[in-house]
Amino acid sequence: VTQWLSNIFGDQPIPHYEVNTRTTEILYQLAECSEARCRDVVLLTEDLKQKAAEYGTEGSYLQELLLEGVGLSTSSLSKTASSYLNALEGSAMALNTKDTSLASYVAAMNDLTADILATEKKNQEMDHELTILRKKLTSALVLRKSLQEDLSKTEENQAVEKARAENRLQNMDFFKAKSEDLKFRIKAAENQLSASRMEPSLSHQALLDLSEKLAKLKQETIPMKKKLESFLDLTPVRTIAMAFHPFSKLRMEQVAANSIIVLLNGDIRH
Secondary structure, rough: HHHHHHHHHHOOEEEEEOOHHHHHHHHHHHHHHHHHHHHHHHHHHHHHHHHHHHHHHHHHHHHHHHHHHHOOOOOOOOHHHHHHHHHHHHHHHHHOOOOOOOOHHHHHHHHHHHHHHHHHHHHHHHHHEEEEEEHHHHHHHHHHHHHHHHHHHHHHHHHHHHHHHHHHHHHHHHHHHHHHHHHHHHHHHHHHHOOOOOOOOOOOHHHHHHHHHHHHHHHHHHHHHHHHHHHHOOOOOHHHHHHHHHHHHHHHHHHHHHHHHHHHHHHHOO
């Protein structure tokens, strides 16, 4: 680990770190990864150097072949031919072909066309997804606006209901205080009536009950009055009427008076 750190920092001092099992293990793993990567880089560099040497040898061979077969060299080419040759070389480099043959160019163009078609298809799919996302975004914005309006209305209604509740609470407090005051007054009045020794039968509730019973009694006597009226319409026997008229009239008045007294006494007892 120390040797690896020395190689990494070179002439610079190694930063201070806490030496323990964990840090040593981490640094050891980093050292192994770094050395493995360095080995890979060295191998890749050597491979590229070897390929460059091979390409150089092949280029020299092609130059000699071109010079021997056609009698041309790169120095003897015209400016136009040199530009064409440079364009051909640039195309081969751009298309990443192994050589400048027609077959290599056709294969590279087919691959490039396939890549273009795949890219266009992917762009169409992305446009379709973008359209869907825009529609969803529009719906979400509309929903958001609707929710904001509903929220505003809810807040307004809540404020109104809160004001009503506070008003009702104030009214309830007022009625509660008023009820307590009335209870106190009623209690004071009851104490005053008790002190004055008033008969319970003369209370307001007792008088109301007595009035209701009297009205009910009057309703019950209506059929009896109608029956008496039917008897009063009959033609009396003069001798009997003359003999019993004073007595009968007095007796009927006494019976009626006694009945009313009995009924009134019974109601008062109840």
